[in-house]
Amino acid sequence: MSDTAPEATASPGWRFAFSRRWLGYLAFAIVFAVACGFLSNWQLARSKEAAAANAVISANFSAKPVPLTQALPGLASYSAKQEWQRVSVTGTYERDHELLVRNRPFNGNPGFEVLTPLRTADGALFIVDRGWLPTGSRTDSPDSVPPAPSGKVTVIARLKASEPAIPGRTATGNQVGTIQLSVVKEKLGDADVYTGAYGLLDRQTPAPATAPTATVTSPPTQDEGLHWSYMIQWIIFALIGFFGLGYALVTEYRRRNSDDPAERARAAERERRRRARRTDADVEDELLDAAR
Structure with missing residues (x-):
């Protein structure tokens, strides 16, 4: 009979963490974190765009008007930083x-907006959006359109970019689907049309007795939204992914090494601390459970 004592089984330790399964979990957590990083960066970019748009509104909406030819030196001139910029121009409306x-x-x-070309002193046509009219009894046009002032008129307007086409939206006769200035130019059949921007009417002299309803009378709401909050949330989600992976890894380690004396000692210490944190309410609940 051999007197040799049986060898103690070696503790598994952390070797399991290098298995294909756990490496797969780690890869998934990394991919998830990268995706969260991209989404967080996208929200940051959106926040910067909103801040830039608000800065444009603050700088331009109530600023002193500048001559149209100074703001738009060419017929196709326009910059996004000029949105809402107030311009002044004198000319004659081509009401026909x-x-x-x-x-x-x-x-x-539902309704329509009225675009009236203004023939400027240099012969070019600047498109003025005079305002909004409700749909009429025939639904395909307003019941009546208040006429633009005749003769020379001085217009103060806010610049807006030419709009894109909307697929499937068509128009015939004296109507257009959007304020796409290239299409407006074709409708007018004139070579000298401002195609970079048009003007939302602010005021005009002389003022007519009746006019379409102004669509913009106060600055647009300057709200940067919740982009910063969403940006931080995506970062937190990425951290939660790694925290969850770490928690699962530690739980697996404790299960696999439950027979290891050192791990047993650590488990006992955790239990002791847990019991030390018990409140009076916990003790009362235990006593009530035992009495039932």
């Missing part, structure tokens, strides 16, 4: 070439 923009809801009501 007025256009209506279809499908322009305002305060929840």
Whole structure:
């Protein structure tokens, strides 16, 4: 009979963490964190865009008007930083070439916007959006359009960029689907049309007795939204992914090494601390459970 004592079984330790399964979990956590990083960066970019748009509104909406030819030195000139910039121009409305923009809801009501070309002193046409009119009884046009002032008029307007086309939206006659200035130019049949930007009417002299409803009378709401909050949330989600992986890894380690004396000692110490943190309410609940 051998007197040799049986060898103690070696503790598994952390070797399991290098298995294919756990390496797969780690890869998934990394991919998830990278995706969260991209989404967080996207929200940061959105926040910067909103801040830049607000800065443009603050700088331009109530600023002193500048001459149209100074703001737009060429017919195709326009920069996004000029949105809402107030310009002044003197000319004569070409009332016979007025256009209506279809499908322009305002305060929840369907309607049209009225585009009237203004012939400037240098012979070019600047498109002025004179305002909004409700859909008429025939639904395909307003019941009536207040006429633009005749003769020379001085207009103060806010610049807006030419709009893109909307797929499937068409218009005929004196109507257009959007304020796409290249299409407006074709409708007017004039070579000298400002195609970079048009003007939302602010005021004009002389003022007519009746006019379409102004679509913009106060600055747009300057709200940067919740982009910063969302950006931080995505970072937290990435950290939660790694925290969850670490928690699962430690739990697995404790299960696999439950027979190791050192791990047993650590488990006993954790239990002791847990019991030390018990409140009076916990003790009362235990006594009530035992009495049942």
